[in-house]
Amino acid sequence: MSDMFEAQRRAKGSLGLGALDIIQGFKEFYLWSNLAIEDLRSSYHRTYFGYLWFILIYLIQIGIFILIFAPVRGIDTHTTNYPAYLSFGFLIWMFITSGITTGARVFINARGWILSANVPYSLFLFRNCLRDAIPLLINLVVILTLAFFIWDMQPLSVLISLATLPVFFINFFWVGLLLGTICVRFRDIEQLVSVAMRVIFFLTPIIWTYDPDGAGFRNQIAIYNPLTHFIELFRRPMLGEWPTELSLLVVAVVTVVGSITGFLVFALNRRRIPFWL
Amino acid sequence: MPSLIAEKLGLTLPIFKSGRSGMKGGKPPVHRDPRFLTSGSGKLTGFKVLTNISFELRTGDRLGIVGRNGSGKSTLLSVLGGIYEPTEGELKVDGKVRGIFNLSLGLNNDATGYRNIQMLGLVAGLTLDEIEHKIPEIAEFSELDEFLMMPVSVYSSGMRMRLLFATFTAFRPEILLLDEWLGTGDVNFRQKAGRKMQEIVEDAGIVVLASHNHKLLQENCNVSVWLEGGQIAMYGDTQEVIAAYEDQQAKIKNAKPEEQQSPLKAIEQSHAE
Numbered sequence: 001m002s003d004m005f006e007a008q009r010r011a012k013g014s015l016g017l018g019a020l021d022i023i024q025g026f027k028e029f030y031l032w033s034n035l036a037i038e039d040l041r042s043s044y045h046r047t048y049f050g051y052l053w054f055i056l057i058y059l060i061q062i063g064i065f066i067l068i069f070a071p072v073r074g075i076d077t078h079t080t081n082y083p084a085y086l087s088f089g090f091l092i093w094m095f096i097t098s099g100i101t102t103g104a105r106v107f108i109n110a111r112g113w114i115l116s117a118n119v120p121y122s123l124f125l126f127r128n129c130l131r132d133a134i135p136l137l138i139n140l141v142v143i144l145t146l147a148f149f150i151w152d153m154q155p156l157s158v159l160i161s162l163a164t165l166p167v168f169f170i171n172f173f174w175v176g177l178l179l180g181t182i183c184v185r186f187r188d189i190e191q192l193v194s195v196a197m198r199v200i201f202f203l204t205p206i207i208w209t210y211d212p213d214g215a216g217f218r219n220q221i222a223i224y225n226p227l228t229h230f231i232e233l234f235r236r237p238m239l240g241e242w243p244t245e246l247s248l249l250v251v252a253v254v255t256v257v258g259s260i261t262g263f264l265v266f267a268l269n270r271r272r273i274p275f276w277l
Numbered sequence: 278m279p280s281l282i283a284e285k286l287g288l289t290l291p292i293f294k295s296g297r298s299g300m301k302g303g304k305p306p307v308h309r310d311p312r313f314l315t316s317g318s319g320k321l322t323g324f325k326v327l328t329n330i331s332f333e334l335r336t337g338d339r340l341g342i343v344g345r346n347g348s349g350k351s352t353l354l355s356v357l358g359g360i361y362e363p364t365e366g367e368l369k370v371d372g373k374v375r376g377i378f379n380l381s382l383g384l385n386n387d388a389t390g391y392r393n394i395q396m397l398g399l400v401a402g403l404t405l406d407e408i409e410h411k412i413p414e415i416a417e418f419s420e421l422d423e424f425l426m427m428p429v430s431v432y433s434s435g436m437r438m439r440l441l442f443a444t445f446t447a448f449r450p451e452i453l454l455l456d457e458w459l460g461t462g463d464v465n466f467r468q469k470a471g472r473k474m475q476e477i478v479e480d481a482g483i484v485v486l487a488s489h490n491h492k493l494l495q496e497n498c499n500v501s502v503w504l505e506g507g508q509i510a511m512y513g514d515t516q517e518v519i520a521a522y523e524d525q526q527a528k529i530k531n532a533k534p535e536e537q538q539s540p541l542k543a544i545e546q547s548h549a550e
Contacts, residue, residue, distance in 0.1 A: 003359060003373070005359055005370045005374065008359070008362070009369075031399045031400060034395070034396070034399050035396070035399075038385070038388065038392065038396065042385070042387045045387060111382075112382045112383050112384070112385075113382075113383065113400070114360075115355075115360055115378070115379070115382050116360070116376070116379065116382040116383035117358070117360075117375075117376075117383065117400050118358060118359030118360060119400060271362045274360055275290055275291055275361070
């Protein structure tokens with residue numbers, strides 16, 4: 001049974017209900033996986049290439065980036081394998097940026113469901129996460145297949161990189177809890193988020209390279225940008241290097257602090273969400 | 278055994294100002310409706326939609342809700358369906374609840390009727406296999422047949438209503454909440470719907486039906502509440518409640534203009550009592 005009456009009776013206070021919402025939402029695996037598939041289906045509805053589109057979009061974008069930016073001065077193509085650097089960085093960036101922008105809209109988009117059935121709200125985040133994880137994983141298979149032919153890949157470090165993916169899922173989830181709840185109440189934030197993400201793309205070393213130990217304006221921007229460290233966590237092992245200690249630390253702190261904040265903001269405001277919708 | 282018990286339910290919706298009020302001249306009218314709550318500085322802070330709602334429904338009960346526009350009928354249904362948590366009092370629900378509150382919610386317009394049935398079934402906690410078994414029944418009852426393969430965006434409101442009603446009743450909820458929408462069906466379908474509701478009640482269920490169609494309520498409900506300004510004006514046998522409600526409506530209609538009481542005045546009085 002998918003409704004929340006039982007949870008509402010058992011829960012002690014807002015925090016308890018928030019926790020039960022997430023547990024019960026997760027248990028609705030069958031529902032949210034079907035919703036995610038439905039989303040993918042309807043976004044490629046009536047297209048000829050169908051699901052091939054998310055592979056095409058990815059390959060076309062990195063192809064163009066490589067063509068245009070590889071010869072640009074200031075991008076280090078001597079010591080780093082620029083096409084690999086860009087392909088893996090951009091792949092995880094697409095997941096991160098989608099997590100943030102769709103996370104901001106998660107409850108707004110689920111309005112029809114939230115106002116017509118007493119369902120756990122967290123299931124819409126699980127749905128979003130799966131919906132974005134499927135293209136990520138498919139593109140990952142495609143690019144890794146290519147990579148093992150073209151570049152000199154080290155299987156062990158690729159495995160390490162894949163093992164970091166759950167970190168991204170956890171962060172995807174709390175960002176949705178936090179931004180999703182805030183944006184239901186303050187709709188301007190949602191607009192701000194989508195604009196900000198477009199700007200942040202250029203402030204994050206994805207199409208450009210940086211030196212973690214270097215000085216200078218551009219290196220500083222990269223180092224102070226927390227998203228750099230998330231991307232490095234995934235990208236560096238792919239390129240055969242360990243992430244720096246700083247990256248590990250930043251990711252760990254952001255994940256823990258973010259998860260707590262996201263949960264608190266969601267749990268304390270959960271009962272108000274339908275009023276705000 | 279399903280039961281639905283409301284104990285002194287109250288619901289206050291928050292009001293917050295976002296941007297301009299859209300009213301020319303700036304100043305909103307003086308709010309006479311006592312359900313509006315204001316802060317010390319006179320700023321609107323909330324609207325008390327429901328006050329002190331109590332009733333007890335047990336297996337086999339069919340509750341009708343009558344009342345003027347804006348008296349809180351739909352909101353009460355949403356509270357019973359768990360959409361809004363009551364801000365006061367307690368709601369005790371035992372049983373699987375399904376509600377059709379609004380024809381525009383809960384349907385994905387781009388997807389086919391068939392796919393929408395699957396989604397609604399999944400939300401109701403069924404597996405795709407179980408839903409598949411229900412499809413012939415739904416297709417037959419809703420009279421949609423081939424239309425189930427078309428996107429819901431091409432449906433008329435009557436078709437949407439039939440799809441929702443057929444789907445929700447096919448999933449055999451123990452407690453079924455229905456808002457004023459049966460009106461979009463033709464006479465034939467209303468009769469069919471009445472029989473279907475009867476089946477649900479016989480399956481040891483509870484039905485709550487909010488409607489302006491008194492005949493529909495008289496035929497289908499054994500108890501009724503009459504809501505006035507978010508409060509229960511009367512609760513009891515459907516025939517008596519409807520008779521009293523119609524009586525009051527007739528009085529308002531027949532009253533001379535100078536003695537005609539505004540609806541707001543009536544609410545004010547009922548709060549004062």
